[in-house]
Amino acid sequence: MPECLPDELRSLFLFESLSDEQLGRLCVGGRAAEVEPGPLFAEGDPATCLYVLLDGEVALTKRSGGTEIETIRTTQRGAYFGAWTAFLDEAQTYETSARATAPSRLFMIDAASLGAFLRTEFPMACHMLVGATVGRSNQSRIVGPHDRLLQLSQLTAGLTHELNNPAAAAARATAELRTRVGGLRHKLALLADGTMSLASMRVLVTLSDEVAAALPAPHSLTPLEKSDREEALGDWLDGYGVGDAWDTAAVFAEAGLDTGWLDRVRAAMADSGGMLDHAVRWLAYTVETELLMTEIAGATQRISALVGQAKQYSQLDRAPYDVADVGALLRDTLAMLSHTLGPDVTVVTDFDDTVPPLPCWPAELNQVWTNLIDNAVYAMRSAGGGAPVGTLTVRTRRVGDRARVEICDDGPGVPEDLRTRVFDPFFTTRPVGEGSGLGLDFAARTVDKHHGSLWVESIPGDTRFITLLPLTAPTDSPAEGQRRTHHG
Known part of the structure; x- marks a missing residue:
């Protein structure tokens, strides 16, 4: 069969407007x-x-941290890849690796x-094209790291704020605990020097042990019930001449x-002589x-939970795929962005528990969610005028x-005229200096890499960025490769 068929090339979108002479020139070099x-070539x-797909299927991958990440897989006739920057004067290298994933025909x-x-x-x-390519490359090189640092600083500020609250609570409770332990020692010395019998002391110790054992359990008193109990305790203590009766009543009511x-x-103090x-x-x-020890334990557990959420968000302790x-x-x-969201945004979650775990690059999906949530919050705040701006709803379905x-x-x-452009690189509606226009582009490319789809549906008062992700891995995905290795 002929190595090059001009009529076949003209049926492809890339060549449809070329003349017979131009197609002939391409056939001479292809x-x-x-x-x-x-494999077809390596990054x-x-x-x-330059490769043009005539029939079959190809996949492109890019290295990141020692891992080959699939960026696109296509069966579209006319899809081109490889030396697409041949219009540049200087020698170029392949920006990705490519492989045929099925028997294919290619125009090279x-x-x-x-x-x-x-x-x-x-x-x-x-x-x-030279100007656009070089310009975008320089923009990505300069703006990209700054954009990532800005996102990191925002997340760090939010995490620091969230960690500061339980840390301050633990420090405050520790200081108060030291004071209470000092008072405890003082009262114990007074009891030991007094006329309390050994039997009364034993009953008192038993009562304190019962209280200590019961305190970790939650008490289901309503605020009104707690107030009534505090009043009854105060009356009892005041009636028996106990000093600071109402302060002490508040402590006992808090403990249930x-x-x-x-x-x-x-009754235990009946023979204690006052x-x-x-x-x-x-x-x-x-x-x-x-x-106070319960408060400290709760604060430290909150700190541990926040650190755990930060690890989960960044996926530092998990495989890339x-x-x-x-x-x-x-x-x-959402936990990492809670400080950024602030009190002016109401967050509603509506998660479908029937959605099973899916194969993915978790850290990259977290960045997708971050960009989409940031985009939604900015859109609401830009029209909020400083008042509570609205509701962010995060929903999952199978x-x-x-x-x-x-x-x-x-x-x-x-x-409507912007919906087809919001995913374009460097496109942004934010004022100069407030956005690089790369967030939604990154989100779209990441979802594409997961063989999913991302689009926007919008009317005033209801904008939805919708992502569809496959629940099963492609046969040649990293997950399937690991499975074959483990069972091979």
């Missing part, structure tokens, strides 16, 4: 070939050829011939104790000590063999 599944090698054009063809047939277009428990304390006041205060110190619960990823992202994720806001909406 040829059609059939290839079996396997970093000299770019010697020598890069040098293609470069000469483009520069002679379309000189003005080549000048503009009642006047029946105080009756047991009074030591009831000291005994009650000693028990109050015991209760306060336990309450893994199976993850998309609902958990969204929760971690749709057949795919997971559907919706990031919704009730802001002003995306105008």
